[in-house]
């Protein structure tokens with residue numbers, strides 16, 4: 001049993017999928033899911049649970065699957081996780097629950113993420129009953145930002161009995177799940193269905209509502225009667241490298257590139273009305289999930305050569321293992337230990353090349369990773385028509401600038417404690433806006449903690465009034 005291999009995920013072949021935007025992985029069948037669930041040892045101490053930031057009872061939901069109760073499996077997961085079909089697809093399980101699975105020590109861990117996805121998809125297909133919510137609202141809470149942090153806080157607060165309104169700047173809720181992560185990795189229909197589940201719990205979502213512009217946080221308290229506000233505005237402000245040529249046509253931030261393609265459907269141009277020009281050869285700078293998504297999107301848009309340009313080695317690549325593997329299989333080419341120096345342009349102002357320099361790794365830096373050092377005289381040029389910068393994102397400053405009394409750190413992130421309390425009374429925050437760009441499940445974990453803190457805060461406030 002210990003050495004048994006985890007069951008493979010059925011997926012489109014690389015040749016097939018690099019030409020379409022349909023989901024790459026097809027999901028376990030019921031038979032495969034049962035066989036994989038049978039691998040679980042049902043450990044009493046369940047170390048896997050300690051690796052889950054929202055503390056899903058993993059052995060319990062797996063037990064339901066092995067005993068043919070997928071409806072109860074999804075109900076068990078939903079006790080802790082409002083977006084399991086999303087998490088089953090995009091969580092970096094290899095660094096979380098699966099890393100701590102006892103089977104990982106001697107063989108391959110239980111495929112917890114794939115089982116979670118199977119159960120969650122079953123739940124979506126059978127339209128299981130929403131969780132029960134109290135009849136009388138306990139108070140009004142506003143959530144700013146409909147990403148994983150805000151949606152999770154909203155769901156948990158609605159279940160506790162609050163009247164919750166989510167204000168979202170874009171025309172669709174979901175945050176990065178809608179505008180960042182591509183369709184071939186996370187179908188938008190899945191995100192919409194999980195968000196519908198939150199609406200069934202009574203959560204109201206107002207789109208095209210920009211905090212700091214359409215209204216301010218203070219107005220929500222003073223004019224709209226909200227008693228607490230949770231800010232989950234994410235990290236949507238792209239970073240650039242500050243190298244020559246970044247203002248040329250054909251240079252994109254990954255955010256802009258992916259938003260044009262995912263949210264504005266540039267891959268369906270001209271039916272969609274949003275063009276995206278990439279030419280034949282594309283360089284993507286960076287090697288996180290955002291970079292892999294950009295590179296694989298460029299391939300699907302028809303680029304002949306797509307290069308990942310990354311200044312460290314493969315061992316330091318931060319993307320999920322599965323995304324890296326899929327990118328390689330699809331033909332993305334890797335220029336590792338390489339840094340861009342300058343973007344070259346044509347007379348008409350379009351990108352024509354990317355000058356790079358080779359790097360070697362020196363002593364570890366503050367992050368604990370070995371510092372990349374340029375190798376003198378090793379410059380070379382990649383002929384490219386477009387460059388996508390995927391080197392990280394920072395916080396959008398709008399809410400911070402328009403909310404007096406809200407403290408931020410030197411990077412512009414809102415300062416909040418573990419529970420989500422900020423420096424301003426009644427205002428809570430969590431997710432990427434506090435931590436800087438991180439993961440879906442960490443943002444969800446922050447949303448959950450903040451929901452608990454908001455509940456306590458309002459209960460105490462009401463008790464004092466009485």
Ligand SMILES: Cc1cc2nc3c(=O)[nH]c(=O)nc-3n(C[C@H](O)[C@H](O)[C@H](O)COP(=O)(O)OP(=O)(O)OC[C@H]3O[C@@H](n4cnc5c(N)ncnc54)[C@H](O)[C@@H]3O)c2cc1C
Pocket residue numbers: 090091092144145146147148149150167168169170173174175176177180181209210211212232233234235236258289290293320396398399430431432433437438439440441443
């Ligand atoms: C391309 C890409 C791929 C990724 N892949 C993965 C992955 O595979 N696995 C993983 O775990 N993580 C991944 N991440 C990271 C993950 O998506 C984020 O950590 C997570 O979405 C953060 O959630 P959040 O709720 O804090 O913010 P977001 O998801 O950014 O949501 C914030 C929301 O707030 C809205 N907003 C912003 N300002 C305002 C305002 N003033 N008023 C109203 N609304 C506002 C935004 O429009 C947005 O909808 C990826 C990120 C990107 C960009």
Ligand code: SF4
Pocket residue numbers: 039040041042043046047048049058059100101102103110112
């Ligand atoms: S650690 Fe692994 S084997 Fe043990 S209960 Fe968790 S998933 Fe099952």
